[in-house]
Amino acid sequence: MPYAAQQQYCRDCPSDGKIMKILNAPIQEKYIRELKAGDEVTLSGTIYTVRDQAHKRLIQDIGRGKELPFDTKGAVIYYCGPAKAPKGRVIGSCGPTTSSRMDEFTPLLLKKELKAMIGKGRRSKEVIAAIKKYKAVYFLAPAGCGALISKYIKKAETVAYPDLGPEQILKLEVKGFPLIVGIDSQGGSIYDKD
Amino acid sequence: MKIITVKKIENAVAQLAREANLFLRKDVLTALKKSYRLEKNKRSKLFLKAIIDNAVYARKEKLAICQDTGLPLVFIELGQDVRILGDFKQAVIKGIALGYRKGNFRESIVSDPLLRGKPVYQGAVIHMDIVKGSKIKITVMPKGFGCENKSQLKMFLPTVGIGEIKKFIIEAVKTAGPDACPPYVVGVGIGGTADYASLLAKKALLKRIKLQRGLSPACPPKQQWREGTVSGLERELLLQINKLNIGPMGLGGKTTALAVNIEAYPTHIAGLPVAVNISCHALRSATAVL
Structure with a gap:
């Protein structure tokens, strides 16, 4: 079934009952091309937490020609440094962090076939151009709602850089994670509202 | 002793x-609930609800x-x-x-x-x-540092007009834009020295958010403020900031800030320091007396 026909009613989503598009991670380009800034989607599958210091290391590794700790092809990364998991839970509070701090690293990762990023706030002109060029997508997660977001994380495990503590790369299994398309593959932005 | x-x-x-x-602080939660009722932008309204739900869920599940x-x-x-x-x-x-x-x-x-x-x-x-x-x-x-990163300080000339100061504060909110988890509480420190103005801006965030009937949170009613007074400035800035159409999560709407809190202090004849410290909607603090 084509993805556009797979729609669901999502009770916890910001759209509050509106029909949302369902996406699975890793994401294929043909599905990304259908997304428009402002679309509400839910994401299920495997995503990776990558933030400031981990970005720095990935870029260094690419520069040195080293193999990266996860396959960036079609990958979705989440700008997030979660709180620790309380007993009996998979993860603690885990909302998005400010995406623009990652801007200088993003174009190179998109060149490495990274397909989607999840964060909060604006991106640089260079990032928007790279999103357009490589047909990727930038999602917004509900900012400052880390406790609620933890409900959508079903599994979390370390992939790389445990010495970075909360900034290590985690592999997350998510189910029905509610997101809004911030920047689409044509370079359209949700913040261009005027 | x-x-x-x-x-x-x-x-x-x-x-x-x-x-x-x-x-979450009671005054912040109350201000969020009030904004939820007043917000007209549909998606922003739902996002405000998510923020409130998040606070309720965090309390219940003992999550940050x-x-x-x-x-x-x-x-x-x-x-x-x-x-x-x-x-x-x-x-x-x-x-x-x-x-x-x-x-x-x-x-x-x-x-x-x-x-x-x-x-x-x-x-x-x-x-x-x-x-x-x-x-x-x-x-x-x-x-949190998402919003702390948006802090600003400017050493104005003592002869500056109030308009320039207002412009600087509003510009600081514009610069933060959708990045630092709006709706914000805007802390402003006016006077003292460079370091002290910054401290005042931070301390301003500890002031309780006041609510007034029919207006945005923390907006004092018209008869209570005069041009040039601190509460007058708080009111005016809040009204102007909420016209920026940044809105919750940057999705637009009239809830860009829940409050503008100003702390003022004596300063030197040669200067006028103004600091802005923005807080995200999760403005957190707790106090005890021993």
Whole structure:
């Protein structure tokens, strides 16, 4: 079934009952091309937490020609440094962090076939151009709602850089994670509202 | 003279650290609920509901309201008739670490700002004030860095018009835009020195958000303010900021700020420092008196 026909009613989503598009991670380009800034989607599958210091290391590794700790092809990364998991839970509070701090690293990762990023706030002109060029997508997660977001994380495990503590790369299994398309593959932005 | 042991201080700080991060301040929650009722932009309204739901869920499940539990600030008003037995500052740092560990909060502090290294729990910015009496008032304020990064300071000329100051504050909010988790509470410090204006801006965030009927939160009714007064400026700035159409999560709407809080202080004839410290919607603090 084509993805556009797979729609669901999502009770916890910001759209509050509106029909949302369902996406699975890793994401294929043909599905990304259908997304428009402002679309509400839910994401299920495997995503990776990558933030400031981990970005720095990935870029260094690419520069040195080293193999990266996860396959960036079609990958979705989440700008997030979660709180620790309380007993009996998979993860603690885990909302998005400010995406623009990652801007200088993003174009190179998109060149490495990274397909989607999840964060909060604006991106640089260079990032928007790279999103357009490589047909990727930038999602917004509900900012400052880390406790609620933890409900959508079903599994979390370390992939790389445990010495970075909360900034290590985690592999997350998510189910029905509610997101809004911030920047689409044509370079359209949700913040261009005027 | 009253004697207080460091153990008591450590435990009190640990408890406040936990409370501040788990339970959203009542005045902030009330302001959010009011904004939810007033917001007309449909998606922004739903996002405001998500913020309120998040606070309720965090309280119920004992989860941090936000994973960024900040670089904790500790404001201490120490009564001059109190005698502390033991290492006071160490007790505060230990209390923070204890509370954060117990709460399963994130280790967000690097002990060296340049070398970075593995983040830990140990660290706080402590502001101490000596006051009259025999009590200690402790306030713990976890300040996330998404919004802390949007702080601004400007040393104005003493002859500057109020319009320039307003422009600077509004511009600071515009610069933060959708990045630092709006709706914001905007703390402003006017006067003192460069460092003191910054402290005042931070302290302004501790002021309770006042609510007035029919208006946006913290907006004093017209008859209560005069042009050029602090409350007049707070009102005017809030009205103008809420016309920026940034809105919750940057999705537009009239809820860009929940409040503008200003603290003013005497300054020098040659200058006029103005600092802006923006807080995200998860404005957290907790206070206890020993």
